[in-house]
Amino acid sequence: MVTDPTLFRRRPGDPPPVWGQVPPRNPNFVGRTELLRALDERLGRGTTAVLPHSLQGMGGVGKTQLALEYVYRSRHKYELVWWVPADTTAQIQQSLIDLAARLGLDTGGGEAAVAVRAALEALRSGRPYSNWLLVYDNAGEPADLRGFLPVDGSGRVLVTSRESAWRTSPDSALEVNVFERAESIELLRRRGPASLTDDEADQIAEKLGDLPLAIEQTAVWLYETLMPVPEWLGVFEQKATELLSSVRPSADYPHSVAATMNMSLDRLRDTNPAALQLLRVCAFLAPKPIPRRLFYGARNIEAPQELTEVLADPIKLGRALRAIDKYALVRMDHRTESFQLHRLVQQTLKLPLGPDERDTLEHCAHMLLANLDPGDPAAAQEWPRYAELLPHVRASDMVNCYDDWARQLVTNEIAFLTHWGGYEEGLELAEYTVSYWREHLGPDHSQTLRAMLAYAHILRQLGRFRDAYDQCSEVLDILTATRGPDDEETLDARSRFTWDLRNIGELQRALEVGREVYEKYQRLFGPDDLLTIGAAHLHAVGLRHTGYFLRALEIDSEVYRRRSEMLGSEHPFTLGSRHARAIDLMEAGRYRDAMAEMEEIDHLIARTAAENSPGRLAALRTLATLRRRNGMPQEALRLSEAAWRMSLDRNGPEAHDTVCSAACHALSLRAVDDMEAAVKLAEEVGQSYLAIFGPDHSHTASASVNLAVALRMTGRSAEALTMDEAAFEVLVDRLGHDHPSTIACAVNLASDEFATGQVDAALERDAATVERCRSIFRPAHPLTLAARRNLVLDRRAKGEKGTEAELADVVRGYAEVFGPEHPATISAERGTRANCDIFLTAL
Structure with missing residues (x-):
């Protein structure tokens, strides 16, 4: 049932029960009356409203500010309002993950794909809120939002974008143009000096082409400097002439913006040169929220002298940020302790820089980002930090930085995207990184090799097993030749290589490599080292897949004992070893013993992990198999169907994990004599395995x-x-x-x-x-x-x-x-x- 937002009895201005990530309201918003009316009318009748840019991608006309004003004026009409920064896939994904958490949904232990699906399904189903509004701000092409938009449901979706592809029909798009002259005058009079007349404001607006961003910049500049309008007009002409005769802005960047901003920047240079340097560093980051903590603890960062002094003194840093805010060069969000530069401000800041100065400031940006690296991309609690840093890592082209810590952050971002489930974006970053570093650092550089291993891991997750094999094999050959077979990184690469060998069907060779790595770890690090124990676990995997279940059982039992002592009985690694031991028992024909073991394991995993976590789904599959083999087909059917359904929801139909669950369920269907369904599903499993392997x-x-x-x-x-x-x-x-x-x-x-x-x-x-x-x-x-x-x-x-x-x-x-x-x-x-x-x- 579609809920009419006008039926809600909250008063205008009342926030909805769920109000998330919405930027602060612009207290100086003016005009746009007709656009706001049209937008309210279209959203009110349930049409997705899209606000593409109407001037061939030119920025600064106020699309975001218009959407923001609508949200604040109409928030009483909705139960849920959620603002989604849509510049990158990672930002969209993280915002939907945050929404899932805000709604208290089961997110699979923080797994990105599960959380996104859960949030979108909650919106589609209208539970717990049926009347919602999502705003996707600054989206790219429509294809970029595929998989991240709610399908059906009774809510509303609003998109702001510079891309003309969103203009699919007159009913779905509103063109946002420059100000009407009266709106320009109103904003100039509101933000400028009290002495400014309508006639003077009209002359200024004419020069600026009524572009909202330039209008606001000029109003603030006039207020701060008290420069007479005739003098301003002369300076503006001079700045515009300088720009047109020297450095030409990009085609989507009006020269009026550059001229007005350069006037503000000149003023900032005279009053607080360190603040200007800080702003210039930020010009190399993404036009997205920049956390203030980026500058904390950055006392040893390589930077220009004025900026070094600011970074070393929190009081000077605060003054610099206030000076930047004073001239409306950034938008401060004190609730999130962040600020944001418009992309046109960034272009203006970069235009006059020479090559050496650009390199210095860009490197400073890289080091600030590297200084904020959490250092553990596999830890779910660090994923929001990596998602926050990612757009800045990409915008600053951090791949070309010569510092090892900066390069490590790039590799960690690839690993984060793999663990997080952002496979396509991770693949794009990995391919670019590996290609760039191979050319500029060389194929045998340590950072190149680490990036190649991260690339191989994401290829495995995407089912591109042969490509993963080629990457890992090349890394292994280089490490063996340059560092020797006993180097720790060589051994790590050989351990990873066993997965690739099994994935391409070379199970016997994988067994031999796994045994060799395990023996070397024993010799180099001793039997009690966690690296050795991990190698033993992988060797047992190889033994099990080649049919040596009794030997695998011996090793898995010992690994389980050691991990229990060192990590605790409920650690994921310990539970993984115990699960492996139960499979060994099953394949050795000890079905009753294996089922008793798996019942305890499933109980522990259910207590310590999310219901649809990978470990829980694997446990359900094994337990379903053991129930069936122990003569309990109906119970097996219940478990296997649960595993299959949850894996479909979590991973999609083509993922290997889902195919494993489907294979298990097909056998359960056969056991209860549902032969038609069993054959149909088993045929689908066969086709999936053919496509995968x-x-x-x-x-x-x-x-x-x-x-x-x-x-x-x-x-x-x-x-x-x-x-x-x-x-x-x-x-x-x-x-x-x-x-x-x-x-x-x-x-x-x-x-x-x-x-x-x-x-x-x-x-x-x-x-x-x-x-x-x-x-x-x-x-x-x-x-x-x-x-x-x-x-x-x-x-x-x-x-x-x-x-x-x-x-x-x-x-x-x-x-x-x-x-x-x-x-x-x-x-x-x-x-x-x-x-x-x-x-x-x-x-």
Whole structure:
């Protein structure tokens, strides 16, 4: 139900229940009566209102101020008003994260993608507020807001932008032009000296072209200097002539702005030169809020002499900031302890600078930013700080700074965007950084290599596994050649490389590299070092994926013990090791022990992490698999569906984590005989794995094995046979004949052959599989029991004698392992063939 904002009974001026990030109101706002009326009318009838610039992108006409005035005049009509700085994706994302937190939504432990989706869904659904207004200020192209705008819902969206692409229709766009002459005169009289006449104000407005930004600058300048208007007109002509004859502003920058601002800057140079230097440094930052704390603790920053003295003295710093504010050169926000320069002010400040002075001031800006680096991009509590710094890092082109601390901040911003979920923006920054540093620092420079590793990590998150492999492989080759195989950074790169090897299907090689790294860490740092323990954990991952579950179980048990002692039982690393241990138990066939372990793990994770955190989703998948394998299909279905739905919401349908959850849920659907849904979802999983890994990866083949069972159970045995034959070839090639996944495929392939009338082929394959299971697993392992069971049924079909006694022995084995009431035991008693599934998880 759409709520009419006029029905709210708050009085004009009353703030809404949720009022967030709205800049202070401009007490000197004048005019714009018709635009405000039109805007109110359009928003009142539910039309998205867009305020693009109408003069080919020229700034300074007051789009933001118009939107701000509307917000303050109409705030009583809304339950929620939220201001979104829209210059960059990171700013938009952080603003929506803040909105989610303000609404008390479950944000997945601070994960960016989850928080953004939660905020947008709350707006769409109208819970808890149905009548809302979002203002996206200074947006770029419409495509830049894709994924960050509410879809449907009963609220309103207002966008300010210089881009003409927002002018999609007359009903959705309002052109914001320069002032009407009467508005210019009103602002000049309000902010200028009391002696200013209407005629003088008219002459000034004519010279300035009625541009609001220039009008305000001139009014303040006249008030502070008390210069007579005729004299001002002469000085203005002189400044305009100087600009036109020397440095030409950009095409979207009227010379009237440059002339009026240079008059103010000349005045500032005479009264407080240090304040002018501070302002010039800020010209190299983004036209976004600049935190005052950027200048705190910056006593040792390289800077011009006047600025060095200001940075060393908080009293002088305060005076400088007040002087800047006095001439209306910045907009102060005392609530957030920040100030902001208009982009035209920044251009004016840069115009007269020579190359050397530009370099000096830009480097000072870089060092101020580096000084504010939190130093831990993986820590969720530091993400707002990194989001705040990011637009300034990019605007100042910090990539070209020669200082290592500044370069480290760039690399940390890439890492932050990866952890935060800003993959596309992180990818863009990483690609530019790596390209620039490779050319200017060299491919073997330490900062280049660190940026390449950060780049590889973001590529992994985007599913570009081969590109990640190439990046990490190149870094590893360079580090090995220049620093040696035992260098700490070399070992770190080799550890990361194991993920890339597994992602491209090289599981055996990943195992060898992981073992080598682990042994070197043991030798260099000792068994109790956290780096060694981390390497042991990664080695166990390699063992598990290559089928050495018992050895992985030994290592994971020891790592779990050590991490419990050193980090505590509820630390994420400790819980990760315990989870790995439970998977080892499951794959070793100890389903009951594994389920008891996972129940405790899930309880701890649920208590310490968000419901849809990656660790919780992984735990739900494992627990659902164990419930199903322990004969509790309905409970498994409930858990797997929860994991799948939450992963869809958190990551989207194409993410590997979501595909893993879908694979788990498809098996649960099959277990409760919802075969149509099971086949449909398993087919989608197969296509997703094909797109992620390609046709020759073990995960793609394993997904086919799981799908083939459902196909055979719905009468599509010939399709199942073809699918399992192809999967078997891939699994043998990638994992070998003795890997549990290959053996599971062999068991199912024999059943396909049996179902298509090839009983002799099934008998031969099952007999070989039983012998292989006996040489690898214990007699009570589920795979051994499945192979024996199917072999007995093959022989019975051939009319051999003594099969009933053998089948009874197999049933007793099932009863001992699973219990007499387990579905597998019951189906064995009925003479039904066994099916095997493969547990799919992240590599």
